[in-house]
Amino acid sequence: MGERTEKTIKKRKGLPQTFYAFKDGTAYTRLSFPFMGFGQIARGQIAKGLLYMLTETAFILYIIFFGGKYIAHLFSGDLGRQLAGERWNEQLQIFEKVRGDNSFLILLYGVMSIVIALLFIWLWSLNVKGSYENDVRIRKGEQVKSFREDVRLLLNERFYAPLLALPFVGLLIFTVMPLVFMVLIAFTNYNYAHMPPGKLFDWVGFANFRTLFSLSGGTSGFAFVFLRVLVWTFVWAFFATFTNYFLGLIIAMLIHKKGIRIKMLWRTLFVIAIAIPQFVTLLLMQKILDGDGILNKLLGTNILWLTDSRHLSLLPRVMIILVNIWIGVPYTLLMCSGILMNIPVDYYEAAKIDGANSVRIFMHITLPYMLHITTPYLITQFVGNINNFNVIWLLTGGGPVDNLHYGGGTQAQSTDLLVTWLYRLTTDQNPKYNVASVIGIVIFVISAVLSLITFNRTSAAKNEGAFQ
Amino acid sequence: MKKSSAKFRRGVSNTLVYALLATLGVLWVLPIVYLIYTAFRVTPTTGIINTLVPDNLRLGIGNFSRLFQETMFPKWLGNTIIVSVSSCVLTTLFILMVSYALSRLRFKLRKPIMNVLLVLGMFPGFMSMIAVYFILKAMGLTNSLLALVMVYSGSAALSYYICKGFFDTIPKAMEEAAILDGASQPIIFAKIILPLAKPIIVYTVLTSFIAPWCDFIFVNTIISDREKYTVSLGLYKMINAEKNSFNDNFTTFCAGAFVVGAIIVTLFMSMQRYYVEGVTSGAVKG
Numbered sequence: 001m002g003e004r005t006e007k008t009i010k011k012r013k014g015l016p017q018t019f020y021a022f023k024d025g026t027a028y029t030r031l032s033f034p035f036m037g038f039g040q041i042a043r044g045q046i047a048k049g050l051l052y053m054l055t056e057t058a059f060i061l062y063i064i065f066f067g068g069k070y071i072a073h074l075f076s077g078d079l080g081r082q083l084a085g086e087r088w089n090e091q092l093q094i095f096e097k098v099r100g101d102n103s104f105l106i107l108l109y110g111v112m113s114i115v116i117a118l119l120f121i122w123l124w125s126l127n128v129k130g131s132y133e134n135d136v137r138i139r140k141g142e143q144v145k146s147f148r149e150d151v152r153l154l155l156n157e158r159f160y161a162p163l164l165a166l167p168f169v170g171l172l173i174f175t176v177m178p179l180v181f182m183v184l185i186a187f188t189n190y191n192y193a194h195m196p197p198g199k200l201f202d203w204v205g206f207a208n209f210r211t212l213f214s215l216s217g218g219t220s221g222f223a224f225v226f227l228r229v230l231v232w233t234f235v236w237a238f239f240a241t242f243t244n245y246f247l248g249l250i251i252a253m254l255i256h257k258k259g260i261r262i263k264m265l266w267r268t269l270f271v272i273a274i275a276i277p278q279f280v281t282l283l284l285m286q287k288i289l290d291g292d293g294i295l296n297k298l299l300g301t302n303i304l305w306l307t308d309s310r311h312l313s314l315l316p317r318v319m320i321i322l323v324n325i326w327i328g329v330p331y332t333l334l335m336c337s338g339i340l341m342n343i344p345v346d347y348y349e350a351a352k353i354d355g356a357n358s359v360r361i362f363m364h365i366t367l368p369y370m371l372h373i374t375t376p377y378l379i380t381q382f383v384g385n386i387n388n389f390n391v392i393w394l395l396t397g398g399g400p401v402d403n404l405h406y407g408g409g410t411q412a413q414s415t416d417l418l419v420t421w422l423y424r425l426t427t428d429q430n431p432k433y434n435v436a437s438v439i440g441i442v443i444f445v446i447s448a449v450l451s452l453i454t455f456n457r458t459s460a461a462k463n464e465g466a467f468q
Numbered sequence: 469m470k471k472s473s474a475k476f477r478r479g480v481s482n483t484l485v486y487a488l489l490a491t492l493g494v495l496w497v498l499p500i501v502y503l504i505y506t507a508f509r510v511t512p513t514t515g516i517i518n519t520l521v522p523d524n525l526r527l528g529i530g531n532f533s534r535l536f537q538e539t540m541f542p543k544w545l546g547n548t549i550i551v552s553v554s555s556c557v558l559t560t561l562f563i564l565m566v567s568y569a570l571s572r573l574r575f576k577l578r579k580p581i582m583n584v585l586l587v588l589g590m591f592p593g594f595m596s597m598i599a600v601y602f603i604l605k606a607m608g609l610t611n612s613l614l615a616l617v618m619v620y621s622g623s624a625a626l627s628y629y630i631c632k633g634f635f636d637t638i639p640k641a642m643e644e645a646a647i648l649d650g651a652s653q654p655i656i657f658a659k660i661i662l663p664l665a666k667p668i669i670v671y672t673v674l675t676s677f678i679a680p681w682c683d684f685i686f687v688n689t690i691i692s693d694r695e696k697y698t699v700s701l702g703l704y705k706m707i708n709a710e711k712n713s714f715n716d717n718f719t720t721f722c723a724g725a726f727v728v729g730a731i732i733v734t735l736f737m738s739m740q741r742y743y744v745e746g747v748t749s750g751a752v753k754g
Contacts, residue, residue: 104602105602108599108602108603108606109606112603112606152652155652155653155654156652156653158575159569159573159653159654159657160569160573160575160578163565163566163568163569163573164565164566164569164581164625166562166565167562167565167566167624167625168625170562170618170621170622170623170624170625171588171622171623171625171626173603173618173622174600174603174618174619174622174623175588175591175596175622175623175626176588177599177603178596178597178599178600178603179588179591179595179596179599181596181599182595182596182598182599251489251492254485254488254489255489257482257485259478259482260482260485260486260489266489266493269493269496269497270492270493270496272496272497272500272733273496273497273499273500274732274736275729275732275733275736276500276503276725276729276732277681277682277700277725277728277729277732278682279682279684279700279703279704280503280703280725280728280729281499283704283707283708283721284499284502284503284725285499287707287714287718288499326495326496326499329496330496383590387592389594389685419592419594422592422594422595423594426594426597426598433598436595437595440591440592440594440595443591443592443595444590444591444592444595447590448587448590451586451590452583452586452587455586
């Protein structure tokens with residue numbers, strides 16, 4: 001007991017701290033282990049204590065009537081065995097209806113219940129620590145914090161808590177829970193052959209990862225196709241990002257050039273394209289470039305702009321990148337012209353005095369300056385293009401099908417990016433959610449690595465307080 | 469002599485630049501002109517050539533009256549406005565709250581939270597779409613506009629980055645004076661920081677307002693009732709639902725696209741200044 005223990009406790013974090021509180025605390029604190037809010041109510045913090053009690057009651061009811069069986073099922077090692085159907089009851093000599101398991105719901109509600117349980121454990125440890133804090137205060141002869149004091153604290157030193165609470169609840173429900181769920185799916189055999197409630201699915205360990213990465217299938221197996229899709233995803237992201245960037249920069253510089261009049265008009269000409277929702281432009285382009293679309297009719301040709309599968313579908317790939325230029329350049333133009341206006345004029349004047357020509361000025365001043373400022377933007381764009389679903393899906397739908405290289409079972413097509421492939425695997429007639437989840441994890445790892453590296457390397461992250 | 473030749477050279481190069489800009493400009497404007505023209509075209513007989521290449525040059529507003537009287541477009545427009553207004557209010561609030569906490573306040577978990585948010589944002593939304601659908605179903609919310617609002621604004625916290633970048637640039641001295649005067653954090657947030665953050669607020673409002681007008685994937689998963697469509701899904705289905713939908717509905721589709729485009733243009737024009745300021749201040753900092 002006493003000051004020293006108190007200090008050791010402060011050093012510990014999380015749950016261990018809670019248990020030290022048990023050792024060092026008074027009976028009130030020990031009682032608030034099983035009965036949340038006890039330590040608060042006994043010390044006159046009625047409102048806080050009642051809230052804790054209410055939380056505990058609600059949680060226990062939830063576990064008994066709903067969550068408990070799903071959590072138990074998650075830890076039982078299988079995702080349900082019992083199919084819905086009828087069973088012969090010997091005693092009553094009748095067929096009884098049996099409510100079957102549903103692997104999908106077991107997994108979903110299981111994840112949900114575990115998240116809720118973790119939240120509860122966190123609140124519970126807050127409750128114990130709160131009670132222990134009361135012990136310490138009383139020991140020192142201070143008064144326990146009043147309700148008003150708590151509120152004041154939340155509005156000042158701990159203002160971040162009320163600010164973050166609501167957004168984080170949204171995040172928990174619509175991002176974290178679905179995400180954990182889908183990651184878990186990657187370790188099951190959830191596909192068209194195992195669709196609950198008709199059929200159940202089960203854990204299969206790393207089997208899906210082996211399917212996707214093992215070379216046994218040859219050129220029509222998953223590994224080979226995966227590699228092709230991956231390579232194309234990167235090629236596409238590279239070209240989509242840099243064509244947009246440099247064309248946008250060049251047009252911005254042309255408009256920015258000395259002596260060019262009505263700059264505003266020129267800029268508007270390009271920027272107006274932003275106004276049309278992307279899917280409209282893309283649908284329009286798709287119809288224009290269609291086999292019997294307007295372009296062929298005007299040219300009197302018969303070119304399959306978006307569906308020619310010869311030469312590894314080269315033509316559709318090029319067309320996609322071209323259309324993407326039309327869509328993307330206005331955005332980069334807008335940004336580049338904003339930055340160009342801010343490049344200090346003295347740089348240029350100094351260069352001119354030194355007799356540098358415009359190409360040298362571009363290579364040694366404008367470009368380095370732009371790249372320096374826009375690197376984070378470029379990386380975000382690159383990651384964004386890796387996941388650029390709309391352009392591919394609306395233009396080619398991932399097609400054309402290329403039987404030679406994209407084997408039947410993989411359902412991949414020649415212009416598929418990882419995301420569109422993932423989408424097809426989940427919405428197809430014969431969905432393969434398990435493989436789709438593995439692909440999702442791969443996409444995630446790629447994007448996360450890329451962005452973590454950049455964001456932690458840019459000076460924006462290093463000295464965020466530089467301008468404060 | 470030398471001077472005039474330089475002038476001449478610049479004149480030539482400027483002419484070249486004008487020519488280049490004009491060519492590119494035409495390339496960029498042509499599809500839009502075509503779209504607008506089709507929207508105002510007098511409805512032709514069906515068939516791909518007649519649909520895409522007009523046989524006469526008469527203009528009228530027939531497509532618009534068809535759009536508003538024979539399709540559910542007015543209903544969809546209403547839905548979209550409801551969804552985008554509410555999700556934009558929520559999203560903006562969420563983003564401002566999270567960015568303020570992460571930028572101006574200091575607490576133990578700040579850095580870890582920032583990294584976790586960054587990583588969470590990297591998961592492709594499609595991957596969790598089915599799970600989101602079933603979570604909404606468990607809440608009894610599928611096929612409702614509320615579900616859309618929740619999905620659009622639920623993960624708003626993930627896009628805190630640009631706004632936080634902006635808050636980072638506001639001098640600390642601004643609030644220190646207020647703290648000395650005894651102002652509490654909510655007061656500082658509302659009375660000092662928010663008024664300074666006008667460009668970034670406009671930027672956030674604009675981007676979050678426009679998102680529902682362009683998304684059709686999530687709507688397609690969550691909403692199956694035609695009455696509850698948003699404009700994007702409605703228009704998408706208009707020309708993609710059946711084999712002949714394109715030929716039958718192309719001009720009506722263009723009219724719808726024109727209406728949506730006009731709304732977005734008006735918004736952008738009125739807020740352009742702030743938008744550019746917002747993009748360049750938060751997004752691209754070296």
